[in-house]
Amino acid sequence: MDAPPQGVEEALEVVAGFDEALTHGFARLAGDQLRDLAGALAGTPIGQRAAEAAEKIAAGSIAEEHLTALAGGRAALLGAVHDALLSQLDTAMGRRRAEHTAGDGASEAAAGCRSWLAELAITGWKGVDHDLVSASAQPIEALLSGQGTRRLAVLLDGLAAELSASCPVATMERLPRRRWADLWSRALLLSQGGWPEPVVEEVSGTLLILGVDVQEHGTAVQVQVHGVLDERLVRTSVTVAKVDTIVGLAVWPLLSGYPKLVRALAEQRAVEVKDLPLLGGGDLVWHEDRATLKDPVDPFVTARVALAGAVAPAVPPLERHPVRIAEPVLVEGDLSGYNFDRLTASGPITEDVLKGASACVGLMRWDGGQWTLQPLAVRKGKKQPHNAELALSPKAAKAGDAVTVLKERAGRLLRK
Known part of the structure; x- marks a missing residue:
């Protein structure tokens, strides 16, 4: 396990290129990063769709279906990296792993939020401002009131909150590119619906x-x-x-x-x-x-x-x-x-x-x-310290006094 499985580093480089393109916005790129992603998927069931999407976006024709194809390709590539690493670990430990079983039923589609996600991709993280973030309020509110879309709503609400706290993003010294791209692609895929409910x-x-x-x-x-x-x-x-x-x-x-x-x-x-x-x-x-x-x-x-x-x-x-x-x-x-x-x-x-x-x-x-x-x-010697060792200790109780003070202050504010 001193070195990652073959192809892992190359796959992550392709993902990093896609994330860099998403940082600057798909409206401001030549398309090389997207073609690299499509090339990495060549020969897979989604290879042709990814290639078509990359060419369309590079030509300036950006549609939701093209973004979804690339988001799916990115997720598939990271999934392949995950599988290779987990297989390496399971082999090293001799660990058995259960087979995945899909549940009955399916999640609902949520078209309302896809236009906001598309606007994020076109603008890029560095172009995000408070006006763009506030445009998410209505679709998120609609998702929160739905029966089968709360999972997506919480995800989008968290992403919007992070972006809002970071505005204007262009002034940030360091952007969490991988994290935001993960959230964006996951949200876009969840919005398609059809995902089996968990067993x-x-x-x-x-x-x-x-x-x-x-x-x-x-x-x-x-x-x-x-x-x-x-x-x-x-x-x-x-x-x-x-x-x-x-x-x-x-x-x-x-x-x-x-x-x-x-x-x-x-x-x-x-x-x-x-x-x-x-x-x-x-x-x-x-x-x-x-x-x-x-x-x-x-x-x-x-x-x-x-x-x-x-x-x-x-x-x-x-x-x-x-x-x-x-x-x-x-x-x-x-x-x-x-x-x-x-x-x-x-x-x-x-x-x-x-x-x-x-x-x-x-x-x-x-x-x-x-x-x-x-x-x-x-x-270590006769001692076995563990992460929860101090959970019920006087030190934790004393540190928790701040929680009591905050609750009291919040209660007074609410009464006012």
């Missing part, structure tokens, strides 16, 4: 927790728990809103609505679950009232005994992207050769803690052209 089954059993990934954003925090349930790798997530001043240990008191989950994480307990919905991609939908805390279980024992034989979930089509890869692994012995990344400020694992550690339960990720290891728990 859902209800599962019961003992959830053995491996660790938790704490993901902080300026306005939200999510804890994503990785574990093993009946020889299947699963993950479950809960998300709460916050403000950008609440960071680090102060995020744990925000999760007071999930006392069982937080206690299970802090005390490394097993959890007996009953009739929890499990989506085809391996996501458990958490319900506090369907969970019962059991005895503590060492995550390193869980990783050594249960992780090796666990079956990994299939990856749904739209989720096939390198950034999504986060595979639980157990690493023992000399850890000096690993690239550690994404240390959380809400836990005790630091670079100093990692020095001299003899074992790590973590997530293998692929970022910046290389494999990285995100620690969830480490063993």
Whole structure:
């Protein structure tokens, strides 16, 4: 795994060229980047449509169908990169993976938002201003009121909020090209409709927790728990809103609505679950009232005994992207050769803690052209610090005092 699979670097260069074109706007380019994308897809089922779209846009004829073809091509190319990397990782670990199964029913089409997405592509990120962002309000409002379009509405609302906060984009020193292009292409594909609904089954059993990934954003925090349930790798997530001043240990008191989950994480307990919905991609939908805390279980024992034989979930089509890869692994012995990344400020694992550690339960990720290891728990001597170790500590409670103050101030403002 020292080098990526053949073709990965070349494919990402093509994607980077497309993203650069999207940065400046399709109305301001000669079309070379789009032809490169189409060329990379030659011989595939969408190759001809991508080639036609690239030529039409290069000639100045930009239609929604052409943009959709290229967005689909970009997603397919990143999906191929994802599959190659995941196959490399599964082979190295001897990990089995379930086959993807499409669900019944299909998502609804949403034509109203496609004109705004087309305008973004024509203008380019550097041309985005408040007027262009505000044009998204009406189609997003219509999507939010729909029955089967909320997923797309939330995605577009998030993109619009990021663009608004960045306006005027032309003055930004560094643009998140890959991220915005990901959101744009995903939204355009979702707006076509016809995507199968996820397969859902209800599962019961003992959830053995491996660790938790704490993901902080300026306005939200999510804890994503990785574990093993009946020889299947699963993950479950809960998300709460916050403000950008609440960071680090102060995020744990925000999760007071999930006392069982937080206690299970802090005390490394097993959890007996009953009739929890499990989506085809391996996501458990958490319900506090369907969970019962059991005895503590060492995550390193869980990783050594249960992780090796666990079956990994299939990856749904739209989720096939390198950034999504986060595979639980157990690493023992000399850890000096690993690239550690994404240390959380809400836990005790630091670079100093990692020095001299003899074992790590973590997530293998692929970022910046290389494999990285995100620690969830480490063993150093007799100590085993983990990301949720301080969740119920006095330090977290004290840091959470700021949350109480903010709630009181917000309450007074609302009463006024």
